[in-house]
Amino acid sequence: MEFNNEFYELEKSLSRAGADYKNISVPNDLEKKLEKVVKRAKRIHRFCIPAAAAAAMLTLVILPNTGAGVAYAMGNIPVVGRIFQAVTFRNYQYEDGRFIANVQIPQITLSDIGMETASSKASSELNETIKQVNFDIERMTEELVAEFEASAALGESYNDLEIHHETVTDNGRYFAIRLFIYQGAGSGTQSYQIYTIDKLSGRQIQLKDLFLEGSDFNTRLSENIREQMREAMAEDAGKAYWVDREENPGMNWKGLKEEQNFYFDADNNLVIAFDEYEVAPGYMGAQEFTVEKDVYEDLLK
Amino acid sequence: MIFTRTAHPGMALGVQTKGGEEAKRGEQVQNSKEELIQKTLLENYQSYYRLAFSYVHQEADAMDIVQEGAYKAMRKACTLREEGFVDTWIYRIMINTAKKYLKKYRRTYEELDEDCMVVEEESVNLELWTIVDQLPVKEKTLIILRYYEDKTLMEIADILQENINTVKSRLYRTLEKLRRELL
Numbered sequence: 001m002e003f004n005n006e007f008y009e010l011e012k013s014l015s016r017a018g019a020d021y022k023n024i025s026v027p028n029d030l031e032k033k034l035e036k037v038v039k040r041a042k043r044i045h046r047f048c049i050p051a052a053a054a055a056a057m058l059t060l061v062i063l064p065n066t067g068a069g070v071a072y073a074m075g076n077i078p079v080v081g082r083i084f085q086a087v088t089f090r091n092y093q094y095e096d097g098r099f100i101a102n103v104q105i106p107q108i109t110l111s112d113i114g115m116e117t118a119s120s121k122a123s124s125e126l127n128e129t130i131k132q133v134n135f136d137i138e139r140m141t142e143e144l145v146a147e148f149e150a151s152a153a154l155g156e157s158y159n160d161l162e163i164h165h166e167t168v169t170d171n172g173r174y175f176a177i178r179l180f181i182y183q184g185a186g187s188g189t190q191s192y193q194i195y196t197i198d199k200l201s202g203r204q205i206q207l208k209d210l211f212l213e214g215s216d217f218n219t220r221l222s223e224n225i226r227e228q229m230r231e232a233m234a235e236d237a238g239k240a241y242w243v244d245r246e247e248n249p250g251m252n253w254k255g256l257k258e259e260q261n262f263y264f265d266a267d268n269n270l271v272i273a274f275d276e277y278e279v280a281p282g283y284m285g286a287q288e289f290t291v292e293k294d295v296y297e298d299l300l301k
Numbered sequence: 302m303i304f305t306r307t308a309h310p311g312m313a314l315g316v317q318t319k320g321g322e323e324a325k326r327g328e329q330v331q332n333s334k335e336e337l338i339q340k341t342l343l344e345n346y347q348s349y350y351r352l353a354f355s356y357v358h359q360e361a362d363a364m365d366i367v368q369e370g371a372y373k374a375m376r377k378a379c380t381l382r383e384e385g386f387v388d389t390w391i392y393r394i395m396i397n398t399a400k401k402y403l404k405k406y407r408r409t410y411e412e413l414d415e416d417c418m419v420v421e422e423e424s425v426n427l428e429l430w431t432i433v434d435q436l437p438v439k440e441k442t443l444i445i446l447r448y449y450e451d452k453t454l455m456e457i458a459d460i461l462q463e464n465i466n467t468v469k470s471r472l473y474r475t476l477e478k479l480r481r482e483l484l
Binding site for chain 2: 010015017024027031034035281283
């Protein structure tokens, strides 16, 4: 007892009331689920340096801008046409015990190889778009790095920052770059940011730009994704998505957002990306769902 | 030591200097920490679940919180410094996860609190537990940890990352408040 006799009776009753607290029944399957979660977490190799090897280090590398000539020479690509590339133009690393950053900031470059640089309207629109996307990427990533540096300077809790990028679509029509962002402030969140560019119109596009005006593509796609969620949960009891939840239905996923991230896979199927917490509890991480072409083909523009 | 690495961060970290030995030893330490965390999670998961449940009052959500907390704890194994504090360290992660949940879905929980928080069973101490259950999260956590989970003030201070005197005075105020409500 902490406060002598002052609260003696109350503290005794509180201890007794513990029986009611312990009456909160724990679901039988929780233990099995936890074993699965633990297994899944172990599979992901965290980047974690032993403290002894972790002398504070800070490296900022500005990589040379990979221009057209270089890309051509290095890749030795025997093509004529327009080459889209995402190159890491800035690399930021920081390591100091609890604070770990590994950031690659990309830029999209465009080069015309073996042909006259087109000067059409679409072409100048495309250049504008790429400039805008690069600007957006730079601003967002710099903000995250600044936030990270501020908390590292203060030594507040623990913090990771990971950003890397990947070209996820590059076909005749579309180019898409995906940024993976992991921000580990306290509990940590994973998210994706995808920039999808229509090479034909030269514009950055949203999901709705793909579909006929007035068509209910959202319901069509969302229902397909919900179905995939149900199947995944039926197959693996360790998986959970926010669909068909009867208790607390306010939490169920409500459908695609206007600015939903998406790209196309190698077979031209639509891939929809979700941030952590968007469609599933946090331990499921960020999620992607592929919707087959024939599900939505008739609604395309 | 300075190195630059451009490899994918998901890959194992290749420290290519004389730090290699240290890295190997580090990996062993890492594995033993993971084992310890895993063991503690599976031993104490019922306590974590009850605490989570008393925050959200929903079975499915409390399960999510515990699973998510377990996942984070495993992934953050390297940040566990003192192995003797593994239990308080996991509690801290669970509480932070639960709070994040509450914050994210505050509106949903407020609606729920209004219409479906009905207690049915009768028992001598039920009244007291009901009052505790309705305390603000911070105070409720204190009471649960101290009287239901038998944690020392020291351990509670470590879980909440607060000064022990802060914990003590908050507990005092909470007890005063409870006594007033019971009168």
